[in-house]
Amino acid sequence: MSNSKLPLAGLRIADFCWIGAGSYTTKVFGDLGADVIKIETATRLDSLRQAGPYKDGKPGVNRSGYFADRNTSKRGITVDMKHPKAVPLIRKLIAKSDIVANNFAAGVMEKFGLGPEDCAAIRPDIIYIAMSMQGSKGPQRDFRGTGSSIAALTGIQALSGLPDRIPAGTGTNYPDHLPNPCHAAFALLAALRHRRRTGRGQFIDFAQTEPMLSLMGPTFLDLTVNGRLQDRRGNDHPWAAPHGVYPCAGDDRWIAVTAMNDAQWAALVDAMGRPPWALEERWATMPSRYRDRKELDASIAAWTASQDAQALMLKLQANGVPAGAVQDARDVTRVDPQLAHRGHWVHLPHAEMGESLYNNLPFRFSGIEVKPQRPAPLLGEHTREILHDLLEIPDAEIDRLEAEQVLR
Incomplete structure (x- = not known):
């Protein structure tokens, strides 16, 4: 009992x-x-x-x-x-x-x-x-x-x-x-x-x-209040940029990274080592980053591609950047630090x-x-x-x- x-x-x-x-x-x-x-x-x-x-x-x-x-x-x-x-x-x-x-x-x-x-x-x-x-x-x-x-x-x-x-x-x-x-x-x-x-x-x-x-209240409110019918948008977000899943080192390894505001973007730039491309004026604010998102995503993907997903996740999180490694069953049962801690x-x-x-x-x-x-x-x-x-x-x-x- x-x-x-x-x-x-x-x-x-x-x-x-x-x-x-x-x-x-x-x-x-x-x-x-x-x-x-x-x-x-x-x-x-x-x-x-x-x-x-x-x-x-x-x-x-x-x-x-x-x-x-x-x-x-x-x-x-x-x-x-x-x-x-x-x-x-x-x-x-x-x-x-x-x-x-x-x-x-x-x-x-x-x-x-x-x-x-x-x-x-x-x-x-x-x-x-x-x-x-x-x-x-x-x-x-x-x-x-x-x-x-x-x-x-x-x-x-x-x-x-x-x-x-x-x-x-x-x-x-x-x-x-x-x-x-x-x-x-x-x-x-x-x-x-x-x-x-x-x-x-x-x-x-x-x-x-x-x-x-x-759980779908915002979706229905968007229709009834704004007259806007939402549709599939993949990894896109109505205003956040970057907001995507990017390749990492290894076979089928990925990491999700987002910047919900300009402060998080600045933290991401610091974590990337302040590369010259990220310091260009056009990337300084959210609207411009969102407008040129495909180019932004390609640049971030080139940076993440050579890095270990788990190590990069911990680094970004420590810098205040929302990030999560895309994990398979082995990862969540043997590697994930939060699940192990809890x-x-x-x-x-x-x-x-x-x-x-x-x-x-x-x-x-x-x-x-x-x-x-x-x-x-x-x-x-x-x-x-x-x-x-x-x-x-x-x-x-x-x-x-x-x-x-x-x-x-």
Whole structure:
């Protein structure tokens, strides 16, 4: 069980989430000490269990690094929800839970008799979060999709890439990793605070398109206030110059450098050793640099091309110039000085994969250390433990449920 001193120790979540945003939301609670019980079934696996990368390149339902990273600090049970005896079992678990979380399509939980009203009847102060793509009501409630669908629907996909090419996207399902799990976790914490003050639970109808839209306020304001429809602009910026990604020494090594004001440009010129070309009057102010940006970028690229990206990043940052080396997986896990300083990477002993690497939480507390408490569960790893110890079901009855294939 989790450390009793952690912020959310004593809280329990019945976790029906799968894939990305929902699983990441409940992972945060598990890492903070909550007892998160992930409910799965071998008859319809969480897609992330079948998504690489796999440990040692060997596929398996318990070998996905992607799944493992999104499900730290959880216990796992397998229950075939389509079996007649499954729902009564789940209702016992909900009666002992504080939160019920799912990110299924709208109406799926209701078909099992486990919608928000059903769960409130089991436990009146339950907090219930449903994270469908478009919410449980409205004309688009039946629309289904993943993070990539949400990115396309909300417009961030169309804004990502070069102006003369098709949208490139963000390189990953951005809504699944930042806006949706972060907003969902915040909503749940607010509901817990409300319950502590009033004794009342809540139903959080969480449409996953909305957090993504909330991060695009400037884009919509530019249209509604200025009548300007934004489009893809690659590494360009409306007024900053330089603002780009430049080559460094080595194979496919790059660094991002920008000057958001004239003071940062002066610091960059100093870091470059005050080359004669950079001291020309035409580069002195932002508007002229922006106007002749292609020539400026070429000059900076000629300077960066022979330098080590990591060393140059540290040099520029020390001079007050915003800069970041473009890093691959090896860089972020073994080289990045900030991630190392913050203890971002955590090694945990996984039952099948052995010692594995996990992301730590993206925040820290001053009074207590927080980090993943245990590796992701094997498929059904804690089924018997939870049924026996938490739900107080006798071993003989558990044996019968296994024989009848309820627990699979």
